[in-house]
Amino acid sequence: MLKDITLGQYYQTESVIHRLDPRVKIGGTLLFIISILLYKYITGYAIAVLFVAFVICLSHVPFKFMVRGMRSVLVLMLITVIFNLIMTSQGEPVVQIWKITITDEGLVLALSMMLRLALLVIGSSVMTLTTTPNNLADGMEKMLGFLKVFRVPVHEVAMTMSIALRFIPLLMEETDKIMKAQMARGADFEHGNLFVRAKAMVPLLVPLFISAFRRANDLAMAMEARCYRGGDGRTKMKPLKYHKRDYIAYGILILFMIVSVWFGRTKWW
Amino acid sequence: MGIVKTDELVFEYIRRDEEGNVDGITTAVDHVSLDVQPGSFIAILGHNGSGKSTLAKHINAILSPTEGTVIVDGMDTTDDTKTWDIRQCAGMVFQNPDNQIIGQVVEEDVGFGPENMGVPTKEIWERVEESLKAVGMYEFRKYSPGRLSGGQKQRVSIAGVLAMHPKVIIFDEPTAMLDPVGRKEVIRSARALNQVEGITIILITHYMEEIVHADQVFVMDQGKIAMKGTPREIFSQVEKLRSLRLDVPQVTMLAHILRKRGLQIPEGILTREELIKAICGD
Amino acid sequence: MPIILDHVNYIYQDGGNEQVMALKDINLTIPDGQFIGIIGHTGSGKSTLVQHLNGLLKATSGHIYYDGQDIYEKDYQLKDLRSKVGLVFQYPEHQLFEADIFSDVCFGPKNLGLPKKDVEYRAFNALRSVGMPEELYYQSPFDLSGGQKRRVAIAGVLAMQPKVLVLDEPTAGLDPRGRDEILGLIKDLQTGSNMTIILVSHSMEDVAQYVDRILVMDHGSILYDGTPREVFRHYKELETIGLAAPQVTYIMHELKAKGLSVDEDAITLNEAADQIMNLFRR
Numbered sequence A: 001m002l003k004d005i006t007l008g009q010y011y012q013t014e015s016v017i018h019r020l021d022p023r024v025k026i027g028g029t030l031l032f033i034i035s036i037l038l039y040k041y042i043t044g045y046a047i048a049v050l051f052v053a054f055v056i057c058l059s060h061v062p063f064k065f066m067v068r069g070m071r072s073v074l075v076l077m078l079i080t081v082i083f084n085l086i087m088t089s090q091g092e093p094v095v096q097i098w099k100i101t102i103t104d105e106g107l108v109l110a111l112s113m114m115l116r117l118a119l120l121v122i123g124s125s126v127m128t129l130t131t132t133p134n135n136l137a138d139g140m141e142k143m144l145g146f147l148k149v150f151r152v153p154v155h156e157v158a159m160t161m162s163i164a165l166r167f168i169p170l171l172m173e174e175t176d177k178i179m180k181a182q183m184a185r186g187a188d189f190e191h192g193n194l195f196v197r198a199k200a201m202v203p204l205l206v207p208l209f210i211s212a213f214r215r216a217n218d219l220a221m222a223m224e225a226r227c228y229r230g231g232d233g234r235t236k237m238k239p240l241k242y243h244k245r246d247y248i249a250y251g252i253l254i255l256f257m258i259v260s261v262w263f264g265r266t267k268w269w
Numbered sequence B: 001m002g003i004v005k006t007d008e009l010v011f012e013y014i015r016r017d018e019e020g021n022v023d024g025i026t027t028a029v030d031h032v033s034l035d036v037q038p039g040s041f042i043a044i045l046g047h048n049g050s051g052k053s054t055l056a057k058h059i060n061a062i063l064s065p066t067e068g069t070v071i072v073d074g075m076d077t078t079d080d081t082k083t084w085d086i087r088q089c090a091g092m093v094f095q096n097p098d099n100q101i102i103g104q105v106v107e108e109d110v111g112f113g114p115e116n117m118g119v120p121t122k123e124i125w126e127r128v129e130e131s132l133k134a135v136g137m138y139e140f141r142k143y144s145p146g147r148l149s150g151g152q153k154q155r156v157s158i159a160g161v162l163a164m165h166p167k168v169i170i171f172d173e174p175t176a177m178l179d180p181v182g183r184k185e186v187i188r189s190a191r192a193l194n195q196v197e198g199i200t201i202i203l204i205t206h207y208m209e210e211i212v213h214a215d216q217v218f219v220m221d222q223g224k225i226a227m228k229g230t231p232r233e234i235f236s237q238v239e240k241l242r243s244l245r246l247d248v249p250q251v252t253m254l255a256h257i258l259r260k261r262g263l264q265i266p267e268g269i270l271t272r273e274e275l276i277k278a279i280c281g282d
Numbered sequence C: 001m002p003i004i005l006d007h008v009n010y011i012y013q014d015g016g017n018e019q020v021m022a023l024k025d026i027n028l029t030i031p032d033g034q035f036i037g038i039i040g041h042t043g044s045g046k047s048t049l050v051q052h053l054n055g056l057l058k059a060t061s062g063h064i065y066y067d068g069q070d071i072y073e074k075d076y077q078l079k080d081l082r083s084k085v086g087l088v089f090q091y092p093e094h095q096l097f098e099a100d101i102f103s104d105v106c107f108g109p110k111n112l113g114l115p116k117k118d119v120e121y122r123a124f125n126a127l128r129s130v131g132m133p134e135e136l137y138y139q140s141p142f143d144l145s146g147g148q149k150r151r152v153a154i155a156g157v158l159a160m161q162p163k164v165l166v167l168d169e170p171t172a173g174l175d176p177r178g179r180d181e182i183l184g185l186i187k188d189l190q191t192g193s194n195m196t197i198i199l200v201s202h203s204m205e206d207v208a209q210y211v212d213r214i215l216v217m218d219h220g221s222i223l224y225d226g227t228p229r230e231v232f233r234h235y236k237e238l239e240t241i242g243l244a245a246p247q248v249t250y251i252m253h254e255l256k257a258k259g260l261s262v263d264e265d266a267i268t269l270n271e272a273a274d275q276i277m278n279l280f281r282r
Helices: A022-038 A042-059 A063-087 A104-130 A133-150 A154-183 A194-200 A202-225 A244-265 B052-059 B080-089 B106-116 B121-134 B150-162 B180-197 B231-235 B238-243 B250-260 B272-280 C046-053 C078-084 C101-111 C116-129 C146-158 C176-193 C204-210 C228-232 C235-240 C247-257 C269-279
Strands: A093-097 A100-103 B004-016 B022-036 B041-046 B067-072 B090-093 B168-172 B200-205 B216-221 B224-229 C003-013 C019-030 C035-040 C061-066 C085-088 C164-168 C196-200 C213-218 C221-226
Touching (some): A022 A104, A022 A133, A022 A244, A042 A104, A063 A100, A063 A104, A100 A104, A194 A202, B004 B052, B022 B052, B022 B216, B041 B052, B041 B180, B052 B067, B052 B090, B052 B200, B090 B150, B106 B121, B106 B150, B150 B168, B150 B180, B168 B180, B224 B231, B224 B238, C035 C046, C035 C204, C078 C085, C085 C146, C101 C116, C116 C146, C146 C176, C196 C204, C204 C228, C213 C228, C221 C228, C228 C235, C235 C247
Parallel strands (some): B041 B200, B041 B216, B090 B168, B168 B200, C035 C213, C085 C164
Antiparallel strands (some): B004 B022, B004 B067, C003 C061
């Protein structure tokens, strides 16, 4: 079962990308996404593809893991491609099927849209595959720290998130146990229409909720017993500190953004 | 004065029925006075509902007395300004191995306490290393808790408390959810901490085999202390223990049965060796 | 209606994409009315094995027959099997969900599609057989004590009127009195109704006292299968796999080693006491 708390996303290995500060990766992914959304021409996407391939190489994560995330958007991609192929009427016709004309510009557009989706998905995958959820939470907590001025409970939210992540595998195990226990009493979670199945969830959800509350209660007591009193005065065991590699990464990212957006919005031909 | 002292401690809570109306008052702890000497190993026994866990939660100020006082290392638990110092001084290991681990990685969980106390980063790492070594879990420091057995998780929690440099560690039924192997690991760690580091240990349990090496044993029933003495003195009173819904280890029970049947064996036999010696007479 | 397991293997993928062989070539016949104890270290496959008996887990290879029928046959109704082979999980009180305990116990028979009168009749009987007082039938399960909640959960399975009852560590987390009550209840069920009972346990003393037959599991295989007496003769081998024999077994063997003529096969307190008293009657 899910014994290691990674939501099936984090891929454990050694690489320079793994060692980057999470803030670089979060910020980098944002910059990447913004760049992609700014492209007008396929040249931009082409540069982005090269950049992503470079990063994936550096990350030592097998390509198949990166592509896994695409499975969920495959249908969307297909629809986008077909839509663009059919609906584009500008440009020189390339092929004719029945009443539908596919033009060369249509082809380019369809390819661009497909690349755009793929890059968005892969771009975020790079971040989640190379950063543990806890690390991500730390990164977000540091980046959003300025919100504390506006009384936003940044630390508490980050702590809540990381505790929730820690308990996800436990709750999943518990769901499995409760399901089995109710099935042993003849409960049926598989058959019946939507209404019947929703009702069948009660013997699963009620015990699960109660268990979650009980855990939360126990955990709160344990945290207090270990002197937890919120974020004030807390030190960190693994404080986030920038290293040379992080500054270099920031540099490369900004360079990438400038180059690809310029090429992506300038018509060459 | 001992390191933990309670004086006529009373804890009551109001029972309410479904509509929120008062149903009655339960006295969970009924005039309990304890004096625990520093460096000792104390066991508090009792059936479920006897008040032992409720009593334990007063020592680290999780609960406040209805009447009476609780003094920990000279500090009164009702003094709000001292709550955090009391909790640093008296750490607690709870029953459920999963519900007290906060970190996603063993070393991070052990560092949680020192982080809360504002200990500087470098020192946190030193404390984490020495605590994990003290409980024999140092090689597991990069593991996620999901990969550990129950006994190992409890040892991690012990390390987490140890990292706060407490003078007292309270173990609230730490073995109730463990298998026999896990139970042995936990009790061994507790004893080692007591003997090697001189930490005062207060063990709350209903497993009699675990208290054999305690300095003093208290047996609770209905919020009161029903029996008090050394393990040998307590084990001698088999019938009384059974009336208090407790059991004795098989060895002690066998000795008791033999004595009832007329064999001349001393009372309060704790271990197999003692029984064999008594029977063989050498 | 005996249960037969024929060359059953169970393999699953753990989180790290590794194949784990949880059950290795299990061959077992469980005759009617037997009281069986299954012991083994954590991870030995005991829980996996019992989940195969009511079809919650499907063997990777091999056959399981209930009452002569192959349960993996195409049209076999596993739901039926679950009403005949009842499984009580560890900490069964965690599955209670209804607003009152009577409704919760009705859940099982209701799922069998029985008419309301039959459902309620079964629920009444089940609650009575676990010794729940009638005044509590309409209480919320969360107002009960741990031991009471557990009995309600067991009643929930008994209401299915199973011919075989499997209990996974039914005494986990209970205090000594609670443990005695549950085991006594189980024993009564067995003698009163000729149910086949399978008890998974960590406590050798409990198993030795109550069961007719013990299965010792180790790393997915059945290591020993015999009467308690036969199995505990292998107490030295049991230790190598992380198990122990009852305290009494060790005592008897040590006495024998000292040259006393006792029957080392004594596994309960009374048998041991008889043997020892006999020594002194000469």
